[in-house]
Amino acid sequence: MASQVRGQGTGYRGQGWGIREMLAHVKRKFLYDQVKQKATQGGLRARGRRLDQGESPLKWLHDGRRGNVSIPKEREGHLEGGPGSLKGMRWGSRIGLALMGMICLLLILKAVPVHSAGQGLILATTTSTQDSGLLDFLLPIFERKTGYLVKTIAVGSGEALAMGSRGEADVLLVHSPEAEKKFMAEGHGLRRRPVMHNDFVIVGPAQDPARIQGTPSSAAAFKAMAQAQSLFVSRADQSGTHKMELNLWKAAGLSPQGKWYIEAGQGMGETLRIADQKGGYTLVDRGTYLAMKKGLGLSVLVEGDGALKNFYSVIELDSARHPKVNAAGGRAFADFLVSPETQRLIGIYGQDEYGQPLFFPNPKEMN
Secondary structure, eight states: OHHHHHOTTTTTTTTSOOHHHHHHHHHHHHHHHHHHHHGGGTOOEETTEEOOTTOOOGGGOSTTTTOOEEOOGGGTHHHHTSTTOSTTSOHHHHHHHHHHHHHHHHHHHHHSOOOOTTOOEEEEEEHHHHHTSHHHHHHHHHHHHHOOOEEEEEEOHHHHHHHHHTTOOSEEEEOOHHHHHHHHHTTOEEEEEEEEEEEEEEEEETTOTTOOTTOSOHHHHHHHHHHHTOOEEEOOSSOHHHHHHHHHHHHTTOOOOSTTEEEOOOOHHHHHHHHHHHTOBEEEEHHHHHHHGGGOOEEEEEOOOGGGEEEEEEEEEOTTTSTTSOHHHHHHHHHHHHSHHHHHHHHHTTHHHHSSOSOEEOOTTOO
């Protein structure tokens, strides 16, 4: 896992920041400005389609996070050999263009306020903050304000906390309160602060074979699904969502097993897709569901139970316990998340596109 995410044989922490990371940062800053400017002009596509008038471009900024920004077909000739294309250029023109590009890149790199080598920031976080598009919205703002280069590793909260316990991340954004308390009690974290909350919902096919729609108790709904042996897809990855699911089965007095219970071992987005493909039920945070619902045939069937509250917190790592962590960077990111301006942005994220925010800021009642 480590070698796949961070490079063969280097582990998560790595050895500082190279040209690839610098170019990725520059690309992110460029896209932040260009996509924002051109999205409403119909000149860019996201995931193979145009961005609609008024559609927020922010969630499409990062390749490998939400999707790629591509060039429309009518403009592909400029890459394939049509008039003015690269293929049609003379060698002298190509060399001149390359030199101009290198000069521009050096000027851009000089203008980017990047910290010295080793001052990049590793964020280990739950998949829901990525699948919902929230990080694509917030990270460019943080990077532009501070100059830190953020490497995001989106895994379940359990794995994010495990990374923190090994000193393989600088800051954590997670949603598994009991596991977080244990993490802090073991001395890995310096400070844990509430950031936001939303809630979990039970989604499933419109046919609703277990007849759970409108059930006020999530535990009762889980019991009904088990009795009907209706297909249920579990994340089964020790994430915050998986821990919540296990708590609900326990409240129902059940230990699920059998062909009807599928353990996906995947993140939230992929688990939703599996449930959709197989016509099953699953437990999901509302933010991720709203961000993905257009491509799904799943409906919210159970919601509003107090047991389904979902709290997110940011944890700074203790540099006394883990001396290699970037404590200053972790503190800067945590301060950014709980700042009044970022809290305001969290509270409005998704409002225009989904008719409701995907998260609510800084829950005072975080447990």
